[in-house]
Amino acid sequence: MKEDLVEVVAILDISGSMKPIAADTINGFNEYLAQLTKQPETVNVSLVLFNTESKVIYEHKPASKCKRLNKQTYYPYGGTALTDALGLAVTNMQTYIQSLPEELRPGKVSFFVSTDGTENSSSVFTIEQVQKLVQKSTEDDKFEFIFIGANIDSFEMGRKLGFHEDNIANIENDGMAQKAMFEAVAEWQMNKPNNKKSSRSENEYDECRNQPQSMQQMYSNNVMLKRK
Numbered sequence: 001m002k003e004d005l006v007e008v009v010a011i012l013d014i015s016g017s018m019k020p021i022a023a024d025t026i027n028g029f030n031e032y033l034a035q036l037t038k039q040p041e042t043v044n045v046s047l048v049l050f051n052t053e054s055k056v057i058y059e060h061k062p063a064s065k066c067k068r069l070n071k072q073t074y075y076p077y078g079g080t081a082l083t084d085a086l087g088l089a090v091t092n093m094q095t096y097i098q099s100l101p102e103e104l105r106p107g108k109v110s111f112f113v114s115t116d117g118t119e120n121s122s123s124v125f126t127i128e129q130v131q132k133l134v135q136k137s138t139e140d141d142k143f144e145f146i147f148i149g150a151n152i153d154s155f156e157m158g159r160k161l162g163f164h165e166d167n168i169a170n171i172e173n174d175g176m177a178q179k180a181m182f183e184a185v186a187e188w189q190m191n192k193p194n195n196k197k198s199s200r201s202e203n204e205y206d207e208c209r210n211q212p213q214s215m216q217q218m219y220s221n222n223v224m225l226k227r228k
Contacts, residue, residue: 003107004041007060008189009089013115015051017151018076024175025114026069028182035186036063043190044106046093050085051078052121060096079121086113086161087125090133094141110189112146114181116173118157127160134162146188148181 010029018025036043045066047057057073058066067073089111097105119127137143147158150173158168171177 001102001105001107002042005106005108006039006041006043006189007046007093007106007109008036008043009046009048009093009109009111011048011050011085011089011111011113012074013051013080013082013117014049014074014076014078015080015115015117016077017080017116021173021175021178022071022074022076024178026071026074028178029074030068031179032182032186033063033066033068035183036190039063039190041107041190046089048085048089049074050081051076052081053078054081054085054088056088056092059092080115080117080119081121081123082113082115082117082119083125083127083130083161084122086111087130087133090130090137090143093143094137097141108144108189109141110144110146112148112185112189113161114148116150116152118152131160131162138162138164144189146185148185150177 010032012025012029033045036045043063044060045063046059046061047066049055049057093109093111097109125133134145138145144167145161145163146167146169147154147161147163148169148171149157150171154168154170155165159165169181171181
């Protein structure tokens, strides 16, 4: 295993409702890539954009060589095939990891999903199938999963998809929140210990879900909500 190799997978909503903040999403993601290139570790990036369908833009590409998003590559339209996008990304990564000899496998694999809507268009993966896939990948493969939503109950959706509570956040659906989100995710993925378990009680989770934002963020000044 290569402890200094990190594979990150960005799964970004490109449905029609994202159009008002398309420019902010483009700028935020491009800055996210810039942050990843500054890390001492080798960081490979996979990018999946989803609306009514899912499209893999690139896979396992060094962050420094990833093409930046622009108005031509990020043009929001269509529905929200969230579970298909996540299921596709996870199964693709599993297949890729299994194809590598042990000594070349990454020390950490981290997925993050950003969406402003709930599932409404998938045809391949159900929510139940994705939940089992995410939970099994978290336990068996030690993959990390981050879910960030706007205009939805992110905690309800994230839990249905199998995400750990500490890796779920609500944000405002505006440019400032998009910028802070991408910066925070980069810090989180590069600095948080892999697959760290939470010590929170269910009551603490309930309290977090009543907050407008909540994600344990220990390494960035762009804090969504500090852990209580």
